[in-house]
Amino acid sequence: MTVRCTLQGDVEVIALDNPPLNSLGLDTRRELVAALEQAQADPDVAAIVLTGSGRAFSAGADLHEFGSPRAGQEPGLAGVIGTMERASKPVVAALHGLALGGGLELAMGCHYRIVAPGTRVALPEVKLGLLPGAGGTQRLPRAIGVGPALDLMVRGEQVAAEALVGIPEQKLFDQLARGADTVLDEAVALARSASRRHAAGAPLPRLRDLPCGHPQGDAYFQSARDAVRAANRNFPAPLQCVDAVESATREPFDVGLAHERERFVDLMRTPQSLALRHAFMAERSARKIPDVAPDTAQRTIAKVAVIGAGTMGGGIAMNFLNAGIPVVMLESSQQALDRGLATLRRNYEAQVGKGKLEPTRYAQRMALLTPTLGYADVADADLVIEAVFEDLGVKEQVFRQLDAVMKPGAILASNTSTLDLNTIAAFTRRPQDVVGMHFFSPANVMKLLEVVRGGGTGRDVLATVMAVGGRIGKICVVSGVCDGFIxxxxxxxxxxxxxxxxxxxxxxxxxxxxxxxxxxxxxxxxxxxxxxxxxxxxxxxxxxxxxxxxxxxxxxxxxxxxxxxxxxxxxxxxxxxxxxxxxxxxxxxxxxxxxxxxxxxxxxxxxxxxxxxxxxxxxxxxxxxxxxxxxxxxxxxxxxxxxxxxxxxxxxxxxxxxxxxxxxxxxxxxxxxxxxxxxxxxxxxxxxxxxxxxxxxxxxxxxxxxx
Ligand SMILES: NC(=O)c1ccc[n+]([C@@H]2O[C@H](COP(=O)([O-])OP(=O)(O)OC[C@H]3O[C@@H](n4cnc5c(N)ncnc54)[C@H](O)[C@@H]3O)[C@@H](O)[C@H]2O)c1
CATH class of the missing domain: 1.10.1040.50 (N-(1-d-carboxylethyl)-l-norvaline Dehydrogenase; domain 2)
Structure with missing residues (x-):
């Protein structure tokens, strides 16, 4: 079962229970409708609360279902939402953690919504080349206004619920809960008082019944369209969001909903959406290594050393400093060290100058950096990344030195682009600890990290490096050893x-x-x-x-x-x-x-x-x-x-x-x-x-x- 029901007095609490993030696949949708119908029919139930178990309310659709026959099977999400919206008993959504895409649309079909502080909210469908297809384009503008709703849909980024609560006259959230631990209790209390008001004749509020318009009308949509088109040259979905929201302002709710559906179905078939969905899945698949179990014990990485402060070494160091991980940077001469440090500072100062980095943060990052000329200072690092000249003789000298001084269990990584990692590993007596970490230039900017698996690289070393890559915000892909890697x-x-x-x-x-x-x-x-x-x-x-x-x-x-x-x-x-x-x-x-x-x-x-x-x-x-x-x-x-x-x-x-x-x-x-x-x-x-x-x-x- 992916939905659990418990009765709290006269309030039925329906909890999505589909770990990790309560995605809304077919089984969940079916169980949700059954739970709602049962609560509707039960004379002991006066009101309903919909919540999510674990870390999130719901992160939305089950992407594995997209394009499969299950996606088209009833009830679709729009059908579930319709059932809820039509319920004759008040339905309150209690949100925490994440309410994304279909998760937020589901909440918008409830009569009331209460949100825990810190909840992240988004309609991220454009990132998959789609638009919200379960009423999001029609209900959100009615809830928070046309401009803010369109902005949220077109960018697809997560925002803190508090930012939406702060929108004047918004109707998305009835209440900001005191805390994540109290949101459910507060929702139950809200449901109870709503059922009393409703029994006394007050109608149940529905977002679909609210008016929808923009004071500038046509002019607003024209300029929105121009801006969205210019910013999304190769992707049709954001522009479709503009059209769908415009429909919300011009047409009755059900007509707008039908248009949204048509647009969603059309977008689903576009090559752009297929490509974006492929990329989304590819990024997740890349984390899996066929013969390395996901629960492989990892080594602890609390301190990193970088050998060589040139073009790559400086950028590599910045990645770890940005993630709050202390770095020792070793060079072969004071002059080269000074030059490397000056470049690194210049990079940070440019970010400060552009307002992208707080001066205090810059100071914190620099405080984590220890420049050195001596191997004694790197010996206790958990991970050392070599980024010296691309010359096998120089690499040999460095790896023999590292083998001599590094503590047992330290991971020895090379950033080589063209040299044979197995030859490098053979310079040490610990080939199981040697791995390639092939960063791309500029290393503090480029997202890709090729993790190069040598013939002897330990599985735990691979698992650790993949996880560390994630910590510093990289997309890691494993490559075997060959000339040039992948x-x-x-x-x-x-x-x-x-x-x-x-x-x-x-x-x-x-x-x-x-x-x-x-x-x-x-x-x-x-x-x-x-x-x-x-x-x-x-x-x-x-x-x-x-x-x-x-x-x-x-x-x-x-x-x-x-x-x-x-x-x-x-x-x-x-x-x-x-x-x-x-x-x-x-x-x-x-x-x-x-x-x-x-x-x-x-x-x-x-x-x-x-x-x-x-x-x-x-x-x-x-x-x-x-x-x-x-x-x-x-x-x-x-x-x-x-x-x-x-x-x-x-x-x-x-x-x-x-x-x-x-x-x-x-x-x-x-x-x-x-x-x-x-x-x-x-x-x-x-x-x-x-x-x-x-x-x-x-x-x-x-x-x-x-x-
Ligand atoms: N530049 C790129 O685009 C790029 C991309 C990916 C990988 N790489 C690889 O990264 C490595 C470094 O490349 P780079 O472009 O940063 O070179 P670089 O010449 O800018 O920097 C190399 C640094 O290593 C230092 N150095 C040399 N010998 C040393 C030693 N024995 N001990 C300590 N420091 C020493 C040099 O003083 C210099 O500062 C190479 O293996 C290269 O193939 C480069």
Whole structure:
């Protein structure tokens, strides 16, 4: 049972009891209607209280049900709410913890609502590409006013109940309870007094009966629509919220409700909603590691050490300081330490300057930081993260030192991007304690953390690092050991295709614009100029020694030979006016490209945007299929998460593999076969990966491999 009923005198208390957050799946909905009908029929019951057991009133719909036949089965949530609203006995909702989405809509169908202080309230449906579909768009504007209601729906963020209680003349909450521990008793008392008033002839208040309007009428909705459209270019749901709320102001309640329903059903089928729901589930799935039990005992992480205070070390340290975890930061020289500290301070001061960080908080964070030049100061850290130069010799020196000084049980992590974690682990006598923590730059901003599992990494170490990643606000995805791990191994193929496109006839600007129109924040060439083209140059030079068979377009090397490293040198794939970041196509670069084509004997051909996008995105897909086959990633949705959280893949497309499923894998494979015939390109790469071929043969999708 997911609903429990107890009689308190003449008040029936119906408690949602569906841990962890009382989601409103089909069983719960059925039991709720049965409980309501029984309370209605029971002559000993004068009034009803609806509450939630455990941590929350209700976090809303059961997302696992979305798209399944259960979602469509009666009673739907709107039906449950209708039953409650029509009840002839007063129904009081007692809210605590969370009242989100369908949970809040359920409460709005009750006659009265009492809320515990600190309750978090939201209509977050837009985050899944939807709008509130159980009356929320019609009842909330009547309860708190059109402007505040629309704001809540369009942003989808949680707010404290107190903020809504403070809205003048709001009708959402009848009472703010004294405390979370008294809210139920206060609700029972409210129910009793309501039943007395009702018995004396007072009608039961219903939000649906309240008037709804905005004093500025059309003008308000016009400007709301403009603002919402501008802020949500790729997502239709927020604009649909505006339309639905406008209906609430113009149409009778039941007509508005019917329109809301139609809009909800339409949105449910949009690719954007499918993508957002996929991303939501992917983020949760990524926390699960197939052979690491969720209850694996974790190590305590109360103190962290960071080795190296460069670009990455400083950002990594900030993550922990922001989460209130003390950090010791070690450098090899006083000068480097001072430089690292100055950068870290500058970053915080910029946040203070923008009003994003309170000066007192800045001081608290800095007080948690201990700079040092001596290993004795890091020895008692629970977790040490190495972020020194990307050079195996330097890493060896550091890890041998750490092995010698760190207390037993300390976790030794490396932020290496390209070196073999197993080789690094072998520098120590404790490979079970060694793990990769691959942060992305800027490390204090980027959400993605690839947790790299070495051959010997302990399960408890993995579980601990995943949890610590969560504490510092990262989205953690586990990757096995391979060159580039999940993200960079795939991006290399994307970048290679970008280079070949240039050789074959594109300009950098054409490639960038095509993929930006697809939805990437920045195309590969603008990105190269931002990050520094010399980084890839150094990697390719090393590659030429290690992996002589891998071909790249030579244009990137020729660019670097011209000293055009990107924005930092004022010139890269594009020209930059001094102090400006606007990328201006460069005649010099276009001439260099043309000379190179002539040397290759390639006649440039017209290449359309569709081919550009397919070559770049399907290169990601094919490499991802190999990564899955090699068990470097646990599931396709982990790869999508890496790309959404770390590489700017457009969220409304749900990640490369979700996108490929949507295009149809047979279409993807056909395009790959076409590209494989390109005589200039690296034909071997375009053979569809074995996993892709197996999926095609079984008429299956990448999604079928998700859990
Ligand atoms: N920059 C990126 O975008 C990025 C992204 C992910 C991972 N990484 C990885 O992070 C690591 C650091 O990269 P970075 O960009 O911060 O480099 P960086 O050159 O900015 O910083 C490295 C720092 O390490 C210090 N250092 C060198 N040897 C040391 C030693 N023996 N003991 C203590 N400190 C020492 C240097 O003084 C320098 O301050 C590398 O392994 C790199 O591959 C970099």
């Amino acid at each position: 993200g960079n191994r795939m991006i290399e193929q994307y970048t290679r295709q970008a280079g070949f496109l240039i050789d074959e006839g594109c300009t950098p600007d054409q490639v960038d614009k095509a993929i930006e129109a697809f939805g990437f924040a920045m195309g590969p060439f603008r990105m190269g100029d931002l990050a520094g083209n010399d980084i890839g140059w150094a990697i390719r030079k090393r590659r030429a020694i290690e992996k002589p068979g891998v071909r790249f377009s030579k244009t990137a090397d020729l660019l670097c030979a011209m000293g055009r490293f990107g924005q930092k040198t004022g010139a890269g794939w594009y020209d930059y006016a001094p102090g400006k970041r606007d990328a201006v196509p460069s005649r010099l670069v276009l001439d260099m490209i043309e000379r190179h084509r002539a040397e290759l004997g390639l006649t440039p051909r017209p290449i359309d945007d569709e081919e550009i996008v397919q070559r770049l995105v399907y290169a990601l897909v094919n490499e991802a299929a190999r990564i899955l086959d090699e068990k470097i990633a646990s599931r396709p949705s982990d790869i999508d998460m890496v790309y959404l959280a770390g590489y700017g893949f457009p969220l409304h497309r749900g990640g490369p593999l979700h996108y490929a499923d949507g295009v149809g894998l047979s279409n993807v494979a056909k395009a790959m076969e076409r590209f494989a015939q390109n005589p200039h390109d690296d034909a071997g790469f375009w053979q569809p990966a074995p996993l892709l071929r197996r999926l095609l043969a079984g008429h299956a999708t990448f999604a079928s491999l998700n859990d």
